[in-house]
Amino acid sequence: MKITAILLAAGQGTRMKSSLPKVLHPIAGKPMIWHALEAIKHSTTEKPVVIVGHGADEVTRFLGDSAESVLQEPQLGTGHAVMQAEALLKGKTDLVVVCYADMPLLRGETLQRLVETQINNPGAMSMLTVFADDPRGFGRIVRKSDGTVSAIVEEYVATPEQKLIKELNVGGYCFKADWLWDALHRIPKNPQKGEYYLTDIVELAVNDNLPVQAAVMEDAEETIGINTRVHLSEVEAAMRVRINREHMLNGVTMLDPASAYIEAGVKIGRDTTIMPNTYLHDKTEIGEGNVIGPNAIIRDSKIGNHCKVLASVMEGAVLDDDVDIGPFARLRKGAHLMDHVHMGNFGEVKDSTLHPGVKMGHFSYIGNAQIGSNTNIGAGTITCNYDGEKKHPTEIGEDVFIGSDTMLVAPLKIGDGARTGAGAVVTKNVAEDTLVVGMPARAIRKLERKK
Ligand code: UD1
Ligand code: CA
Secondary structure (H helix, E strand, O other): OEEEEEEOOOOOOHHOOOOOOHHHHHOOOOOOHHHHHHHHHOOOOOOOOEEOOOOOOHHHHHHHHHOOOEEEEOOHHHHHHHHOOHHHHHHOOOOOEHHHEEOOOOOOOOOOHHHHHHHHHOOOOEEEEEOOOOOOOOEEEEEOOOOOEEEEEHHHHOOOOHOOEEEEEEEEEEEEHHHHHHOOOOOOOOOOOOOOOHHHHHHHHOOOOEEEEEEEEHHHHOOOOOHHHHHHHHHHHHHHHHHHHHHHOOOOOEHHHEEEEEEEOEEEEOOOOEOOEEEEEEEEOOOOEEEEEOEEEEEEEEEEEOEEEOOOOEEEOOOOOOOEEEOOOOEEOOOEEEOOHHHHEEEEEEEEOOOOOOOOOOOOEEOOOOEOOOOOOOOOOOEEOOOOOOOOOEEEEEOEEOOOEEEOOOOOEEEEOOOEEOOOOOOOOOOOEEEEEEEEEEEEEEEEOOO
């Protein structure tokens, strides 16, 4: 059986007061519509179709290959929106799931239940409903005496009695495709607003003697739709609770989940502790037994096992195992700290590999460099990698001791076992096991290396 989703995303989202299309506003780091597409994956078999209108170009660009997009221009209501997909889908799918792209908390399981309800329904459509005390302007569900749905009444036309109905239209539907394409053309133009409302299709089904079944949702939180930035923040908070809960159930400790800001898609291994005020963004992957934070901001980075990241910022960086950084370390793109590296306060590393056991305790900048194992980088060391036009590499060997405040003027190679004196300005390559001092640094004697 072929099942295809149509996501409605053409509306203006006026109340967001934004130049960004509403469905591209991020929730847990991913555009609102990304969440809707994720939820829909579980219950459909075909590529989804997104109805775009306001901000169509931007939305379509975001969608890429993940969905087909169809333009609705002008926007004449939710029924008219679904109709735009007819040319693309007619004869190509058995069932059609329709939902609104501004409900990012709707779960995949819920949509699956909707589809199952329709599969067991002799009629042509099923829909999601929820019982709630706060009607939030949603359409009210009127039921027949046999328990099937007889109508959705929008709030602005509801009678005072209908307004008291606690069962609401969530905005998720599943249709038999053949019936849907025909019925869409029979939806009457709304006399007050001049639009075609998908909700009016319920009465068409009832008149066709096709029972409309409701799948009643238990968690009203899933139905929060976003119309303003207040709703946006409510959904963000709810999504954060959901994401953090999942990590905790998978073995991650959180001292204060309310202050752990973890984006959708971030991976964290067991027995890792997330301390307060930690931000984990994009494709970050964290292994087991780490302590992250407090006050860590980590984006697109990989962390192995048993590392500590205290009050530090990482972006596009990699830590292997047993690495500790911070407080106040900054790792930029291409920084790779191998096993047992220690990086203390006020250091910056970019496009560089620190091989196992490197120590870099205080106030250093390392850029475009390779640093051999067990080398010590003294306080205040700087790789002078930029001559105003180009970046140049620095290669430091194993067991090297770079004295405090050394300036390493790249391109530069420092041999294994070499040392630099405090304040040296090194402009020429240094041979193995050699001590250099001064400005510019000159060799003064040969060294014996301790093994
Ligand atoms: C709709 C339902 C209402 C339900 C509520 C739940 C209708 C008529 N009413 O009302 O019963 O309780 O959702 O949130 O469907 N859209 C288009 N093209 C259009 C109009 C809308 O793509 O021409 C899209 C919007 O971008 C939005 C969605 O459809 O994603 C819903 O439209 P909206 O205007 O927000 O409907 P509601 O008034 O919330
Ligand atoms: Ca809405």
